[in-house]
Amino acid sequence: MSFAVLIIFALFLNQINNLPITKGAFSLKATFWGFGVLGSVLLYGISIWFFMDKLNTSTLEYQVNSALTTVLSVWPVYAYIALRGIWNASKNSGVLAKLAARYFSIFFVSIIIGCALILKFQYAAALIIILIMKKQRAKKLPA
Numbered sequence: 222m223s224f225a226v227l228i229i230f231a232l233f234l235n236q237i238n239n240l241p242i243t244k245g246a247f248s249l250k251a252t253f254w255g256f257g258v259l260g261s262v263l264l265y266g267i268s269i270w271f272f273m274d275k276l277n278t279s280t281l282e283y284q285v286n287s288a289l290t291t292v293l294s295v296w297p298v299y300a301y302i303a304l305r306g307i308w309n310a311s312k313n314s315g316v317l318a319k320l321a322a323r324y325f326s327i328f329f330v331s332i333i334i335g336c337a338l339i340l341k342f343q344y345a346a347a348l349i350i351i352l353i354m355k356k357q358r359a360k361k362l363p364a
Contacts, residue, residue, distance in 0.1 A: 226294040230301075243302055245309025249322055252310040257303050257325060264299055268292040289347050297333045304329040 230237070237243060242256060275288035304326045311322035339346065 226298060230298050237302060238305070240302070243305040243309065245306060245312060247306070247310060249307070249310040249314045249318060252306045253322055253325065257307050257329075260299070260303065264296070268296070289350075293339055300329045300333045304333075 241247065242252065245252070247256075272288045272292055275284040307322050307329075308326045311319045311326075314322065
């Protein structure tokens with residue numbers, strides 16, 4: 222899944238860079254608060270819901286790995302679009318607003334790097350989650 226998202230992202234990179242949001246067509250306030258903050262919170266909530274929904278299935282091993290890969294693959298793409306939009310929207314702002322917005326953009330870069338690093342260890346993370354869930358399920362079963 223992660224490779225598929227990466228390939229699709231690479232194929233559409235020119236189109237993504239020509240979107241109004243990535244060109245900085247919107248105001249810094251709208252881009253930062255709407256797309257950067259609110260969008261991230263919504264995506265985070267959807268990611269948690271999607272991941273937790275997969276933990277309740279009977280095919281635990283496959284579902285955990287699949288959900289983890291999907292969630293960690295989508296975040297860098299969204300972070301790239303938000304980063305570029307905030308960075309370009311800050312060009313026409315004052316010095317303080319520009320510094321604050323670009324600092325936030327660099328924070329988004331850390332999210333991209335973090336997801337890329339965690340994605341390399343997705344199987345280890347999935348194994349830990351699976352073991353914890355199996356242990357919890359074993360406690361719930363009547364003896």
